[in-house]
Amino acid sequence: MKNILTILGCSLFLVSCGGSSNSEYEDYYDADKRAAATxxxxxxxEQTKVGTDAAVNELTDSAAATGEQLQxxxxxxxxxLIAMSDCLSCHQEKQKIVGPSYVDVAQKYEFNDKNVDYLAGKILEGGAGVWGQVPMTPHPDLEKEDARIMARYILSLRKK
Incomplete structure (x- = not known):
């Protein structure tokens, strides 16, 4: 009798919580869905790089527009990508939390391919010592190109 009441209670709890489908959390933690979103x-x-001849001609007509569009x-x-990761638990755009703010990082490093690669490597491999002794955790599950896109975003916050 006790087992039946326990099972019944658990069943009622699951039904009141929406059953076994907790799609809000499954969407976040399901790697396949995250990969598809990425x-x-x-x-x-990719469309900008590979697009049709007309689109390429249109973009190359205005170098300033191309730079602005890519940026x-x-x-x-x-x-x-940053919102989908755990980055915001230690970093914010304008405020130092555990690690430096993204604006501080952008002020330290000029926006160029060398620094994009450097920061993407830091995102993937982690590190310590540049901003203090608190280590940044590695993110080996990220794709290298995603890390580069994240680094470009961070460096785009540089104040002129």
Missing amino acids: EEAAAPI AQNYEQGAK
Whole structure:
């Protein structure tokens, strides 16, 4: 009788919580869905690189527009990738928490390919000593290109 009441109580609890489907958490933690979301976020950059001849001609007609468009795409995609990761538990855009703010990082490193690669490596491998002795955890599950997009976003926050 006790077992039946326990099972009944657990069943009622599960039903009141929405059953066994906790899609809010499954969406976040399901690696396949996160990978698909990352691919969707990266799609506009690939389309810009590979697009049709007309689109390429249109973009190359205005070098300033191309730079602004790529920077806007990097900004959006980088912000999405960071939001999907655990980065915000230690970093904020303008305020130091455990690690430096993204604006502080952008002020320290000039926006160029060398620094994008350096910061992407730090994101993937972690490290310590540059901003103090608290180590940054590695993120080996990230794709290298995603880490580069995140680094571009961070460096785009540089104040002129």
